[in-house]
Amino acid sequence: MNNEPWKSADWFSSPWNFQPEVTASFKLPSTVRVHDVTLRDGEQQAGVEFTADEKVRIGVALAEAGVARIEAGLPAVSPADAQAVRRLAAMGLPARIVAFSRCMVDDVKRAIDCGVSAVVMEIPSSDHIVEYAYRWSMDRAIDLSIESTRFAHDHGLQVSFFPIDATRAEILAFLNLVERIAKEGHMDALGLVDTFGVLSPHAVDFLVRKVRERISKPLETHFHMDFGLGVANTVMAVAAGVETIQTTVSGIGERAGNTPMEETVMTLLTMYGIDAGVKTQHLTSLARLVADLSGVHQPSNRPVTGKRLFNVESGIIASWVRNVGSERLTEAFPYRPGLVGQAPPEIVLGKGSGVDSVVVWLDRLGMKASDEQVLSILQEVKARSLEKKQLIDPDEFVAIAEKILGPAPRRTAEASPSLERSAVD
DSSP states (O other): OOSOTTBOSSBBOOGGGGOHHHHTTOOOOSOOEEEEOTTTTGGGSTTOOOOHHHHHHHHHHHHHTTOSEEEEEOTTTOHHHHHHHHHHHTTTOSSEEEEEEESOHHHHHHHHHTTOSEEEEEEEOSHHHIIIIIOOOHHHHHHHHHHHHHHHHHTTOEEEEEEETGGGSOHHHHHHHHHHHHHHSOOSEEEEEETTSOOOHHHHHHHHHHHHHHOOSOEEEEEBOTTSOHHHHHHHHHHTTOOEEEEBGGGOOSTTOBOBHHHHHHHHHHHHOOOOSOOGGGHHHHHHHHHHHHOOOOOTTOTTTOTTTTEEOOHHHHHHHHHHTTTTGGGTSSBOGGGGTOOOOEEOOSTTOOHHHHHHHHHHHTOOOOHHHHHHHHHHHHHHHHHHTSOOOHHHHHHHHHHHHOSOOOOOTTTSOOGGGOBOO
């Protein structure tokens, strides 16, 4: 057992995370697994449409990354969705392929026809959304749930019951609904569904405790990011004993999106000592595949997978990176870039750069400069970067350096590392 779980060769988090005063109330499960909903809920983000071939590409990549369950789509939505679910279910992937279904027998039949062994079944669970959004009676919602979940079970499907808008329901009414479905219908697991992202982290433990008082079924999370709390809430649920977390790649999904897989998996690993089974080295390539196919491109500094996440412009941090080298890289970053499939840190030049940044770039050109000349180059770099409101590119740096130092030594491409990657290897 690692006596310092906050620190490894690949990451360095806070030792406070593992203090007994912090962890005393935890009920951590023995295993945590990821149930990915990119192909279903992720596609509900406005403007995102995956073809069947694209869903298969993403599904294969998710399985290769170690995701335990893949929610491949809602077969009732379209023939293309049904085709994607059917194809993924027939591929023999190491991940379990799951279909999504409304609590309707016809939807379940479509899922069965696709060859899946498990289904997530949704129904509205708050009185107000049943009345105003669905224009149903609660009795109808309950009757449909009982009938369809029992039908799914009778036809060999594992059923995860998915009560929409649970966190805005009155708690006793919600628990009564869930208990009735468990007794009169069927559920193998229950989703804790925060459809509108309105649950606070402090309320998560309350929800888990109340459900456990009435339902002895495995629990799953499904949290949204309307207030940016999906990761925190999911982690709180795991600390309360929840075993399955529903996420999407890069957090794509309805409105502000779903809980992002990358941040959640890395938080559990580095701050709680929990390996969710995902091969973290796949996270960046997976995120970029989904970005390309969805057309939803992420901020360059997005946690874990942002394209400029490990670019260093600040002169102070560039000095850190230069001083610590590759052996102690986690003194300058919370985890090594390679742990999440990122390239090594790159020192870039801009308005915020410092002396060490210029020295690194000069070294790669094989150029020497006095302290005074380095300062002159730095001032030119800052002025040019501010003028263009962008980083300095290699050609611009060469021009600035040669203006002050004279022509750079001629070096072959093989002997001269590209300034495109002024990296700490």
